[in-house]
Amino acid sequence: MESENPQEKLKKLKEVLSGFPKDQCLDLDVEWPGFKVWPFRLDVRWNDKRQKWVFIVTNLNRVEFTLSEVLRAYRLRWQIELIFKEIKSYSGWHRFNTNSATLVFSLILMSFVVVTLTRYLAHAAQANLYNSGVTEEISTHKVMKSGTRLFGSLILSLMNAGKSLVSCIKKLLSFWGDNAKREHPARDGCSRRTRLGLCAVGGA
Known part of the structure; x- marks a missing residue:
């Protein structure tokens, strides 16, 4: 394990945590036997409710993402x-x-296929809004509840060798763009993913 503190280099994690203040967090570079060519970033914080350390392994760069x-x-x-x-x-x-x-x-497996495709298309609808200069976000919950007939037409098009597929997709994305926006964007900006500046990807 290697941290930003020179005195803590090449120590075992349990040795560091044994005397580390529980009101502080650790941001470490770590290695595991057999994976020395692939170092990881390990963030550690104390969970007072559960009375144990929480370990988060990530490859996010420190320059772009702080602890x-x-x-x-x-x-x-x-x-x-x-x-x-x-x-x-x-x-x-x-x-x-x-x-x-x-x-x-x-x-059950088909349900997962459908929700994966639906979310991908929801992100595509989101991309359409951004390209139009609209900053409001699409609600995946609303997407799952609406546009059933249009989504069914899209599936039928796929089953029919993609006949009218582009038209079906455009109608569905336009419908969600008009009817599936999130209801509380201000709240989301304070407590949800938009607070971190994260956006949906996958539906370019």
């Missing part, structure tokens, strides 16, 4: 749970019209 920014970004990890919530809420998981375990498993 405090990495810690704030880590608090956004709960958004991963929103994907599962959206799938369970809008994919009909509460009831399947089949007793076949194979079909149920296939339907």
Whole structure:
């Protein structure tokens, strides 16, 4: 382990933490046996509620992302749970019209495919807004609840060798751009991902 403190170079992590103040954070360069050619950045902070150290391994550059920014970004990890919530809420998981375990498993996998495609297109709708000079963000939650018919037309187009695909995509992105904006942009700028200047990518 290597840190910015010369006295703490080449020490084991537990040796450093044993005497480190719990009201401070560590921003370290670390190596693991077998991965010495691939150093990692390790940020460490004390969680008083759980009474244990929290370890965040990242490859984010210190010049672009300070320690405090990495810690704030880590608090956004709960958004991963929103994907599962959206799938369970809008994919009909509460009831399947089949007793076949194979079909149920296939339907569950298809739900993940659909939500992945939907989010990609939501990010494309976001990119359209930015290109038009609109700074408002798209709500992926609203996207999952709206535009069902237009999304179905897009899927039918894919099943029909892509006939009218571009037209279907444009209609869907335009609909979401008009009807799926986030409701509280000011709040998001204070407490959510926009506070860090993060933006959605993947739908160029």
